[in-house]
Amino acid sequence: MIIIKVGGGKAINWDYLAEDLSSINEKYIIVHGANAFMKEISNKLGITQNLITSPSGHISRYTDAKTLELLTMVYCGLVNKKIVSCLQKHKINAVGLSGADGKLWLGIKKETILSKVGTKTKIITDSLTGKVESVNVELISMLLDKNYTPVITIPAITKDGELINVDNDRAVSVMAKDLQVKTLVFLFEESGLLEKFNDPTSKIDRINKDDLEKYLESSEGRMKKKLLGVKEAFAFGVKSVYFGDGRIEKPVSQALKGNGTVIN
């Protein structure tokens, strides 16, 4: 089984991806983002998206109740159902789910979050964020057994039924653990992991998993989080991770052939 995580950029070509999926001879699960659409709709609704920088330098979305509502609209509504429709057009029997449905992604909420503002550290107590701790293996297996393709996105849910924002990339590593998945594919709007930010000629072809820490230190923003998820995934038993370009034809096949960045 493969987990395919697809970024939330507008240049991702879902038709190419759907065409390619019919050539994949394994079961697969799709996890997707929706960041570009989130920005667009929040601007239209006049909801300011605030970011938090943790003391260790991680940047994440400040998720208050309004932002969480917006997130369910954009991730579970607009984008998830666009993807389901596209996959169905290509004869893939997709079922779109959030991490909340059937407690698919069961998580815990962070009671407090530290936010670095200049030289000061603020304590935030109303952020509806957390992390996924376990996955509903029964529900996913049941769908896969009957040839449905799960298409999953945030939010996750706590045992008390509260919706929480989590990091999709890190949720993927918990899924890999619980479902004993050995292969992960991450598609985004780059040809692979770039040595130099925004320089497509600096693509790294291969990374030894033992060197991930080095790349983690030098990476920034969303890529840092992606690599953190990848590092966790290896600790959870994943054998190979493929980064690839979600804008090109046959994106999964190309990534699996090693035409993006291979980490193993």
Added chain:
Amino acid sequence: MIIIKVGGGKAINWDYLAEDLSSINEKYIIVHGANAFMKEISNKLGITQNLITSPSGHISRYTDAKTLELLTMVYCGLVNKKIVSCLQKHKINAVGLSGADGKLWLGIKKETILSKVGTKTKIITDSLTGKVESVNVELISMLLDKNYTPVITIPAITKDGELINVDNDRAVSVMAKDLQVKTLVFLFEESGLLEKFNDPTSKIDRINKDDLEKYLESSEGRMKKKLLGVKEAFAFGVKSVYFGDGRIEKPVSQALKGNGTVIN
């Protein structure tokens, strides 16, 4: 098995509903609307919601591509996940799905729609609306067998993977047919079917199903459509339909006791 259709008004009390559901000794499926939220979000986004009056007097939403996107955001995103979260808080293992997921509600698109504007009749060709023709019984049964509660809403999907807006109430009657359901409960923001519009004292306690045509003629707007769905449901083998108040404690139990309007 019971299908419980819950209206999309803001006064529906989902906590009361969820508490009540634990007392129901049968399997059930929930279908929900989101009309009030749709109005609110479309106003905020500056998307005008146009209505179409058919030559026979039925009023429906004019669903162009923009409206369909908004509809997925509000119905499948915001409201569906709010409901899933509420049910999960009450220990009901809800799984939120749209009619598009796993082709749950497979429908056909209307190629043209007639719209009465004053004395003229306009032909509309870009409306993404249609009707549900069949239901994915396998997917629903699979979920119910494992004690998941399906929470379903629009849109439906065509065999070609196109999302279409359909009438939730009429989709309920097709579900009743395919799943051989004999009992339907409709909860909304009234105490039952009212003889006089907006007059709560005029609640009708019981309607003979053979008299439905009479009530159809005298009803208007959304209630007319609801009664049309009910009429179809009886033709499809349903035995009893209960209209009840979605704002009160124990709304399903109260409706089943006959405290709203019973049609049989």
